[in-house]
Amino acid sequence: MWTERGGRVRLEPTQRRIRVVLSGTTVGDTRRAQLLYLPPPHNAYAFPREDLRWDLIHESGGTDSEPGLGKIKLWSVEAGGKTAENAAWTVPQPPADLDALAGLAMFRWNLMDAWYEEDDEVFVHPRDPGHRVDVLNSSRHVKVLVDGDLVAETRRPRLLFETSLPVRYYIPKLDVRMDLLEPTDTATRCPYKGVASYWSVRAGGTVHKDLAWSYRAPIPECPKLDNLICFYNELVDLEVDGELLERPRTPWSVDQKH
Template sequence: MSLNVGDEMMRLFGVLRHEPTDKWIRAGLGGRTVVDSRAALLVWEPRRIVPTYAVPDNDVRAELVPVEPAADSHAPVLHPGIPFAVHSTPGQSFDVRLGDDVRERAAFRPDDPDLAGHVVFDFAAFDWTEEDEPVFSHPRDPFSRVDARRSSRHVRVERDGVLLAESHTPTVVFETKLYPRFYLPREDVKAEVLPSDMVTACPYKGRATYLSFAVGENLAWTYLEPLPDASPLAGLVAFFDEAVDVTVDGVPRKRPDSPLAKVMKDEFGVS
């Protein structure tokens, strides 16, 4: 019987997972080294969407001070907005101390025997590099792809009957486990763009700035200076399909209603 690969991966979502990486991983704090490892692991706690780094004890350059862990939120999806200090697997939490600098509950040692001798670190608490390049937002998932493809589909974007954008030259982004996104040329945005102060980071695409409109805040985003792998997206505009009505080649698309889609809508402040 043939198996759907995506379904099989989702069946693992609720368990503790890890994958070795050959990348040279370093973490810094105020210009000083906290972690320096050539034997790191990527670790996904149960229900965590994105991975974080775990390194062998000998690769830790800071003091680990045991503390009581935060309680598990029991949320069905632990998205990046839920702090690292919230854990969904048994283990020991630590404050990370480097001289006078302390990052509270920024390290965690899972009880799982397959991860014995490793410590997981809070990505947001430190400055990280893979080899000699900085990493944004969270480690890249080796099982995820981001493919941008030029298209001639006719894409129309509306909200509450107001036309926001219309294009015959979109770029479609296919990202593993996520809803396809249509990135449109800026000149195909028809509604007046209003200022937004929101900025987010993606480890695959770079830093995104957001666009608001009279009919809603932070409905769209753009990568003005994307990372090299996402260079085809420079200056293009994508909309939250969760909050707008998208018609492709005359066929209305259903708004995403998965748990992950709801998390994204809430996390990014779409209104």
């Protein structure tokens, strides 16, 4: 989305009520938030200073830099006996075209305990209003092969089209060789889909860790994904209507993993 939106740091107002919580205490609660677009990986919500609990926010003495903004000042947050070091940040001298930042404060998402848009909890990062996730029923003939072994085959997939990502093919469990899949403890969160659980795949004499995933309880906006299985296009051989698809290059490609 960074490239599609012009690749520049900017502020856009949102009409959503935004709350941020630490140790059960609401540190920020605003109906006047702005979405601060930053270079990847994630954007940030900017809170008017008047809508924050400054009795819980203290100077940490730390500084850092943020691309497009320059030097930032770091603050620690203390609530309920818990301290989140350097969790909040401000921009003492914002660029001229972002002078509104002088009256705003941001938080490092993963250092706080919970975030809410209205009354829905949101995970990982703010939802981008320009980011689309569409799930469509399909009759395409989809095969998933791992090391030459047929792991799944269906003519009733659901296709997920998500901004800036490869098409994902979600497959009913009845069309997957579940005897080849082993559940793992891995779980990831997506602000647009929910919490994903993972499976490793036994194929070709090898166990391929966390090769497939499923949303057992997707967020209400994505009910069509409920309990379907999806495999990484980047790591399996995927045939659609008899055509072997080229493996896309993404952060999940083998040579991109760390």
